[in-house]
Amino acid sequence: MQLNHAQRELTLKIVYYGPGLSGKTTNLRAIHARARPEARGRLLSVETHEDRTLFFDLLPVFFTSSSGFKVKLKLFTVPGQVVHDATRRVVLQNADAVAFIADSRRSASAENNAYWRKLRANMREIGLDATQVPVVIQFNKRDLPDAQTDAELDEARKKGGEPVVGAVALRGEGVMETLHVLLQSAWRNLDERARLSRNISLTEKEFLTHIFQQMDLTGTSLESLYPTAAGRPR
Amino acid sequence: MSADKPGAVGSGPEHAGSVLQRKASLVDMLDPLSFGDVVDSLGELYRVGIRVLDERGRTLADAKGSNGDFCGFVNTTAQGRARCTALVARLNEGPLTPTQGAQVLPGTSPLGGELLGQPCFTGLRYVVLPVQWEGDVLGRVVFGPFAPEELADVPVALAELEGLELERARELLAHVGRQSEHRVVKMLAHVAQVLAALLASGQKAYLTGQLHLEAMLETQRDLEAQNAQLMRLNQRLKEADRIKSSFLGTVSHELRTPLSSIIGYSEMLAEGLVGALNAEQMQFVRTIIEKGNTLLKLISSILDMSQIEAGKVRLAFEWVDVQELVESSLTSVMPQAQRKGLTVKVHLPEVAQPRVVADREKLSQVVVNLLANAVKFTPGGGQVEVRLSAHGPQPGLVGEGYRIEVEDTGVGIPLDQRERIFQSFYQVDDSPTREYGGAGLGLAIVKSYVEGHGGQVSVTSEVGQGSCFRVVLPKEPPLSGHGPAYIPPPIDTDPERF
Ligand SMILES: Nc1nc2c(ncn2[C@@H]2O[C@H](COP(=O)(O)OP(=O)(O)O)[C@@H](O)[C@H]2O)c(=O)[nH]1
Ligand SMILES: [Mg+2]
Numbered sequence: 001m002q003l004n005h006a007q008r009e010l011t012l013k014i015v016y017y018g019p020g021l022s023g024k025t026t027n028l029r030a031i032h033a034r035a036r037p038e039a040r041g042r043l044l045s046v047e048t049h050e051d052r053t054l055f056f057d058l059l060p061v062f063f064t065s066s067s068g069f070k071v072k073l074k075l076f077t078v079p080g081q082v083v084h085d086a087t088r089r090v091v092l093q094n095a096d097a098v099a100f101i102a103d104s105r106r107s108a109s110a111e112n113n114a115y116w117r118k119l120r121a122n123m124r125e126i127g128l129d130a131t132q133v134p135v136v137i138q139f140n141k142r143d144l145p146d147a148q149t150d151a152e153l154d155e156a157r158k159k160g161g162e163p164v165v166g167a168v169a170l171r172g173e174g175v176m177e178t179l180h181v182l183l184q185s186a187w188r189n190l191d192e193r194a195r196l197s198r199n200i201s202l203t204e205k206e207f208l209t210h211i212f213q214q215m216d217l218t219g220t221s222l223e224s225l226y227p228t229a230a231g232r233p234r
Numbered sequence: 235m236s237a238d239k240p241g242a243v244g245s246g247p248e249h250a251g252s253v254l255q256r257k258a259s260l261v262d263m264l265d266p267l268s269f270g271d272v273v274d275s276l277g278e279l280y281r282v283g284i285r286v287l288d289e290r291g292r293t294l295a296d297a298k299g300s301n302g303d304f305c306g307f308v309n310t311t312a313q314g315r316a317r318c319t320a321l322v323a324r325l326n327e328g329p330l331t332p333t334q335g336a337q338v339l340p341g342t343s344p345l346g347g348e349l350l351g352q353p354c355f356t357g358l359r360y361v362v363l364p365v366q367w368e369g370d371v372l373g374r375v376v377f378g379p380f381a382p383e384e385l386a387d388v389p390v391a392l393a394e395l396e397g398l399e400l401e402r403a404r405e406l407l408a409h410v411g412r413q414s415e416h417r418v419v420k421m422l423a424h425v426a427q428v429l430a431a432l433l434a435s436g437q438k439a440y441l442t443g444q445l446h447l448e449a450m451l452e453t454q455r456d457l458e459a460q461n462a463q464l465m466r467l468n469q470r471l472k473e474a475d476r477i478k479s480s481f482l483g484t485v486s487h488e489l490r491t492p493l494s495s496i497i498g499y500s501e502m503l504a505e506g507l508v509g510a511l512n513a514e515q516m517q518f519v520r521t522i523i524e525k526g527n528t529l530l531k532l533i534s535s536i537l538d539m540s541q542i543e544a545g546k547v548r549l550a551f552e553w554v555d556v557q558e559l560v561e562s563s564l565t566s567v568m569p570q571a572q573r574k575g576l577t578v579k580v581h582l583p584e585v586a587q588p589r590v591v592a593d594r595e596k597l598s599q600v601v602v603n604l605l606a607n608a609v610k611f612t613p614g615g616g617q618v619e620v621r622l623s624a625h626g627p628q629p630g631l632v633g634e635g636y637r638i639e640v641e642d643t644g645v646g647i648p649l650d651q652r653e654r655i656f657q658s659f660y661q662v663d664d665s666p667t668r669e670y671g672g673a674g675l676g677l678a679i680v681k682s683y684v685e686g687h688g689g690q691v692s693v694t695s696e697v698g699q700g701s702c703f704r705v706v707l708p709k710e711p712p713l714s715g716h717g718p719a720y721i722p723p724p725i726d727t728d729p730e731r732f
């Protein structure tokens with residue numbers, strides 16, 4: 001996080017990590033589509049020249065708190081391709097929370113494992129303490145025939161402390177839920193370590209409400225949590 | 235995370251300045267030349283001045299409107315100039331809030347935030363459009379001054395300026411472009427749209443470039459770390475190698491001393507110094523002497539090689555007569571050659587006294603080693619020939635010099651082994667029941683010594699037909715002058731050239 005008291009600005013960095021083609025960009029697209037234009041920037045996708053592989057994506061989401069603090073979320077994706085390890089590290093630096101987007105298909109297990117190890121290695125290399133940075137796992141592409149079952153997801157949940165969310169990012173399912181868990185974990189973690197709530201006079205509830213009020217939550221499990229979502233101006 | 239100072243907590247200093255952490259800035263995202271052209275053409279299209287400034291008040295583009303003559307005329311008066319300067323300063327750097335006469339215009343600004351209208355004391359007007367990007371104010375666009383459509387006559391404030399010729403001012407005012415409110419709104423929307431498009435592509439290009447750079451630096455950092463690791467490893471290996479050499483040196487020395495005594499006492503026995511020996515005793519003692527000498531030679535060459543590898547060899551250069559050196563070397567192998575029934579031929583150059591700067595002892599060892607090898611690997615009835623000749627300048631050598639060739643009709647060396655025979659401990663015949671003895675050090679020593687003289691050694695051979703070793707020596711070793719010099723340890727010569 002970057003906290004600038006003089007300018008009353010807070011910036012949080014959220015990174016979507018995972019194998020190539022697991023649906024990281026699709027997550028950001030879905031968020032972009034559901035966020036009110038006043039509350040987000042453009043979705044910036046940077047591609048490398050030699051092929052279509054995305055280099056990284058960036059989507060900013062922002063609001064101003066009632067106490068006048070400008071809060072900005074920078075959502076990044078990292079390139080999945082092996083050759084971009086250095087870029088992955090650069091993007092991952094100073095992340096406040098990481099979403100690990102896994103491909104739910106059984107055939108993708110090896111790939112998921114490999115990238116999970118890569119995430120751990122990358123975090124170590126840039127000095128991010130895995131116990132200090134919350135990681136949320138999304139099992140994406142649950143619509144595909146070979147996808148793991150709910151029972152298998154439960155198994156995965158038991159294997160570690162990270163929250164696990166199922167998703168069909170292409171249809172926007174589970175994307176908001178993933179973001180919600182991510183932001184909640186990020187906030188709680190920073191609050192614990194830097195007393196963020198008191199520091200900028202913003203509670204977790206207000207923080208999340210400011211963001212998710214700006215999102216179209218139709219059809220998500222968050223709809224009832226943020227009932228004023230129906231496009232009321234700030 | 236970082237509080238106020240970027241990178242203050244939780245991240246190394248090398249990670250503090252990532253472009254992904256920095257706030258976007260207009261200067262980074264816009265190409266000044268092409269952006270200037272675009273703004274100029276917009277100003278021309280709408281006949282209005284357009285100035286783009288970043289958040290620090292720096293001008294990025296400035297298109298002139300149709301107000302130049304009029305404003306210039308007003309500025310000829312001291313009061314006019316003062317008021318104009320104050321107003322422009324407020325427009326460029328003042329707060330983006332309705333203060334000091336500015337008013338919020340109805341509707342939202344096309345890039346977000348509020349549009350400000352700012353009247354000028356001349357009756358003209360300005361509009362200020364904040365440039366908001368991803369929720370941050372990056373700068374502003376100042377339009378004007380233009381004449382509002384409803385402007386009838388010069389205002390009182392202008393008439394009150396001391397020394398202004400009002401009629402002339404009226405005349406010039408008529409030339410300032412008039413803008414209807416509708417037209418202003420359209421213009422603002424158009425400019426904002428163009429700006430947004432340029433910012434989007436500019437930001438993308440900027441981020442890509444910077445991130446590429448950062449990724450490269452990251453890669454470089456990585457490689458440097460790996461490199462350092464390898465260097466440490468290499469250092470350890472060299473150290474181990476040095477220890478091995480010094481150990482070998484010590485051991486060889488410790489072996490030689492008692493061995494010399496064994497040989498010495500045996501010789502005294504053989505010479506009958508302590509009484510006559512019978513025939514059988516004499517034969518035993520001679521065998522002890524012979525095997526002792528073989529062992530002594532072996533130990534000597536191990537000692538030589540270990541000193542070469544430890545970088546401890548010094549060459550004592552002096553003028554040496556090569557012909558004399560070749561002839562005296564021959565005498566040391568003649569008895570063995572005669573015993574095997576080999577023909578030994580010698581070709582020497584016509585010129586008298588072919589002299590080179592060399593270490594007499596080491597060069598002699600080179601020739602003896604080559605001759606001894608030839609004799610050793612040539613079956614009975616074969617031939618060993620040594621040739622000495624002068625040569626002109628050669629590639630890889632400094633100046634002229636001499637060539638010493640030792641040719642035999644021995645077993646020969648297979649092609650794939652011709653490089654390796656110059657390595658320490660290498661044996662062409664690697665079988666446990668080796669026909670030819672030796673530690674495999676002779677040629678490695680030859681190579682080191684020859685190269686220590688700035689020369690080269692090479693071999694041509696045909697299996698079953700024989701081999702020819704050729705040593706090329708410069709008249710004077712490069713860089714040496716006449717004095718002691720180090721032979722660099724062989725392990726360091728090739729990989730660490732720079
Ligand atoms: N069936 C299915 N396909 C998906 C889903 N999410 C993403 N995809 C597809 O997977 C491919 C890769 O997605 P993308 O977001 O570009 O992957 P990234 O490399 O992780 O950014 C695209 O063709 C997406 O349309 C999903 O939930 N279900
Ligand atoms: Mg992608």
